[in-house]
Amino acid sequence: MAIVTLTTDWGTKDHYLGSVKGKLLKHIPDVNIVDISHDITPFNINQAAYILKSCFRDFPDGTIHLLGVNSDASPDFPHVAIKAHNQYFIGADNGLFNLIFEEKPEKIIALEIIQDTEKYTFSTKDVFTKACQMIINGTPIEKLGFERSDLTKMMSFKPIVENDSDGHTNIIGKIIYIDNYENAISNISKTLFEEHAKNRNFRISFNSFKNAITKISDSYSDVAISEACALFDSNDLLEISVNQGNAGGLLGLKQDTKIRITFEPQ
Amino acid sequence: MAIVTLTTDWGTKDHYLGSVKGKLLKHIPDVNIVDISHDITPFNINQAAYILKSCFRDFPDGTIHLLGVNSDASPDFPHVAIKAHNQYFIGADNGLFNLIFEEKPEKIIALEIIQDTEKYTFSTKDVFTKACQMIINGTPIEKLGFERSDLTKMMSFKPIVENDSDGHTNIIGKIIYIDNYENAISNISKTLFEEHAKNRNFRISFNSFKNAITKISDSYSDVAISEACALFDSNDLLEISVNQGNAGGLLGLKQDTKIRITFEPQ
Amino acid sequence: MAIVTLTTDWGTKDHYLGSVKGKLLKHIPDVNIVDISHDITPFNINQAAYILKSCFRDFPDGTIHLLGVNSDASPDFPHVAIKAHNQYFIGADNGLFNLIFEEKPEKIIALEIIQDTEKYTFSTKDVFTKACQMIINGTPIEKLGFERSDLTKMMSFKPIVENDSDGHTNIIGKIIYIDNYENAISNISKTLFEEHAKNRNFRISFNSFKNAITKISDSYSDVAISEACALFDSNDLLEISVNQGNAGGLLGLKQDTKIRITFEPQ
Incomplete structure (x- = not known):
């Protein structure tokens, strides 16, 4: 049973969680969805990185982690699917992933996924769930887009x-x-x-x-x-x-x- | 695997969620329970309707949505099971459902379900989970009660x-x-x-x-x-x-x- | 499908929930994890007891309930696995369980489990999930440690x-x-x-x-x-x-x- 986790700043009141879970279940009937956190302070990628970094190693190989924090794509910050530690991570490469990984991940793929809608405000639903479905169905991650040489660097204060x-x-x-x-x-x-x-x-x-x-x-x-x-x-x-x-x-x-x-x- | 969603104003601290999930799992062992929202402002059916309306279409056919907001039954507002958009909706017909659907649903059944308890304060646990179980076990929705001609109308301000x-x-x-x-x-x-x-x-x-x-x-x-x-x-x-x-x-x-x-x- | 419930005072923002769910899924792939409450006031075992007492009977036989409230072990308050009402309960015997059960449980086993880490701040992850896995794999509860004669008593105000x-x-x-x-x-x-x-x-x-x-x-x-x-x-x-x-x-x-x-x- 494929495991997909969600780490977002959506809170738990609105319909956003329901939409994404419904869509995942519609296209991947036996998916096991795990909520990591939906209480990230809005737009705070440092918090999201700290929380996911602190627990992703506890998950089984093959787990797919969706990051719904600051997930709008831009030319500088494309949507990416990452393979690292035998797991997958999908989100916008806005510096968040660089805070999670100590070393360069095995694969960084800038997503080229054709949306079913013309909406650009809900990437987790319209883009990430599709990438997720492709990975679970066995599409090699390289086929999801083009390889990106490295992650966007985000300065973090070191001791x-x-x-x-x-x-x-x-x-x-x-x-x-x-x-x-x-x-x-x-x-x-x-x-x-x-x-x-x-x-x-x-x-x-x-x-x-x-x-x-x-x-x-x-x-x-x-x-x-x-x-x-x-x-x-x-x-x-x-x-x-x-x-x-x-x-x-x-x-x-x-x-x-x-x-x-x-x-x-x- | 049958999908049952929950949209309530119970919050997530109390035992109400545990009770309903336990009861669903006891009677429908392979049920997949999805939390849509438990943070609806108490008794606010407008919020509940907006949230469910905004995401139910993302769920697969056959999904059953339980509405635990203002769910006490009364002669004017009976408990109902509704079939619409190839999905099911169970709650009290207090105006909430009229806010969700643009058109009259395919079926509106006023529930006639014999409770196992003499408690009348926890309909979601004592009535809705039973209706849920019957639908999942293949009972035609018409057998859950008697047909109701239309939904209770709730005035909503139109532009x-x-x-x-x-x-x-x-x-x-x-x-x-x-x-x-x-x-x-x-x-x-x-x-x-x-x-x-x-x-x-x-x-x-x-x-x-x-x-x-x-x-x-x-x-x-x-x-x-x-x-x-x-x-x-x-x-x-x-x-x-x-x-x-x-x-x-x-x-x-x-x-x-x-x-x-x-x-x-x- | 084995059911494991979680009742904690961790809140839902931090990585603790993700860690425990990941670890459970890694070692018990088909586990069904149910959140009872994570909003217990920190260290408040009275609240935790009230909430679990109010809903555990709704769960199917064989359900395992993990209690992540005040779960540090001490010589007086050891970690225990309890069998009662055909279900299992795992936590620290700090008085909490005495507030849940009216009568002495069928079995009270003080856990003797060898941790994989040298950390002593996260018992639910490092001890309780292992006990959980052993019970689900069929290890008799008696094999998890040594029998304890009774639960730690906690005074509760009676009417x-x-x-x-x-x-x-x-x-x-x-x-x-x-x-x-x-x-x-x-x-x-x-x-x-x-x-x-x-x-x-x-x-x-x-x-x-x-x-x-x-x-x-x-x-x-x-x-x-x-x-x-x-x-x-x-x-x-x-x-x-x-x-x-x-x-x-x-x-x-x-x-x-x-x-x-x-x-x-x-």
Whole structure:
């Protein structure tokens, strides 16, 4: 049974979801449609990329992911079908995909699909479901259009590493996502952390929060209820949390808040 | 695999959805349940009708649509099963269905279904799922009750057309729905527009918005980011939008705001 | 087709749902995943218990219910798989399950499952989906860990019954849930009501609401639009409602508001 996921900024009230699901079921009767998220902030491709990047690896090979965020095509940002990690991704190449993949995908095909309608406001329904159907019916992805040499690049802020003359090392990153519990997820990866940690003591600080965090926890309950902790989330990104509390509100953490890790001299 | 859709005002927090899905799966093991919307404003049959009308045609033949909005039965508003467009619709005939269909449906059956419980507050679970099961098991719709001569009529405001003595033509409609992006959808159809346009110049105006819109766009990106545009939506209704912006908030468009199109004399 | 339901406090924006659904589909290709609710107030096991208790009986035998609310394990609150009512329930035994079941479940197994990761913040994905897969593949539930003698008890406020010297009987309960329409559901069951009613006249009062309710309705439309009524909900709990109105807001009913039923002397 083919799996098609949907990640959109449509919300769940309007008819858009019904239209796309109806159309998929009409043309691919045994399709299994999975909602990833429809609550992306409108037009926010950073959020959409973070969410899909955080879960696509959990899906089986062959899964097709439709991206209904900022999906209008333009000469610079064509509709594309991408093959990567044995899965497929369909959307507009507006920078979103470059935020999802660390490496260049196996195939990037700019779609040349003839719509059944003359409407250009609902690409997910009029273009992406057709591409989806072709892939599921066995059409090689190359036949969906012409190969594109690379993805549109989107600048994303990478953590900075600074070494002080007195032997301190600082990693300066930022919060990239606040989840439903108001856990604050940063762009500092476990790999980067470990590369510089070398068993040194460290302090994680942000805002004017006085009690810097000085250890990495394994689970929220490693600290007392209502106490702040830091841990690596299921995608190995540094997360600042409060056990059974809302770190975002309690600690003043928001999208883009700077996070500093200071390692002591060895 | 039988498809059953749900359009309700239940929200997604409570147990109502779980109850109905569980009951459907218990009695129709291979049913494919599709959520259309559960975020209808409570008791708002106009919204429910607009949303289902906008997407039911995308579903395959044989789909059964359950309407869980204002679904208590009364002598005037009985529960009905309707056959139309090769699909089925089940709900209370309180005016909602008359807003969905342009023409009288093929069959309107007032349900005579014996409930398993003595509860009368959860018709979707206790009545509609049973009707659903009977239709899927092949019971002809006529056997579900007695034929009803017509749908309950619900007045809906239709656009007005006025011809001035100096040759201007005015179409006066209103906003009937604000979507998740705050696009504002009116009740002025492309058919009505074209009937009066006859290649004349025109101005679309509303509120005290000074810069009337003077052309119909094909897609949002036909205008600059943050600029207002008008286009016909995927259901061919005139929609007022702002490219990557929220037209509702930015232009003061709400449910029931009047929209005027003034065509110049020929 | 195996049915797995999800009841969580994750919301629907983040990637958590996508991760768990992807993982389930990867390991159990023909699983049918049903969302019960993801809008539980974070960490609120009372809400989660009320919602699942209100709908699990509607599901077919063999259904597996995953509880993603407060699901971190601890020595006192281990992860468990429970067999009850011919269905399965998986979560942390933190008191939640004791609120769902009236009687001790048939089997309570403390899970001993070896995770594939060293992450301890996402039990539903890393532990519960594995337990789920084992049950669906036919592993007897006893093989998932060691038997636990009983569930963790969670105090829940039970209604109090008082008999006055002049022959009045009072049942004093409280509101335990406000639903999407702002119907207010109490912890007073139909059984308790009938045990004390004995055909006596009664008054249902709360707050300083002057017009006490003096009868039990069968459906909302037994009273005029905007009028208050009391009825037994689909789970036979006393519910205070306003016909086509929001009882919570209109009558000042909230979680924990006291509800008093006073029966007249015989």
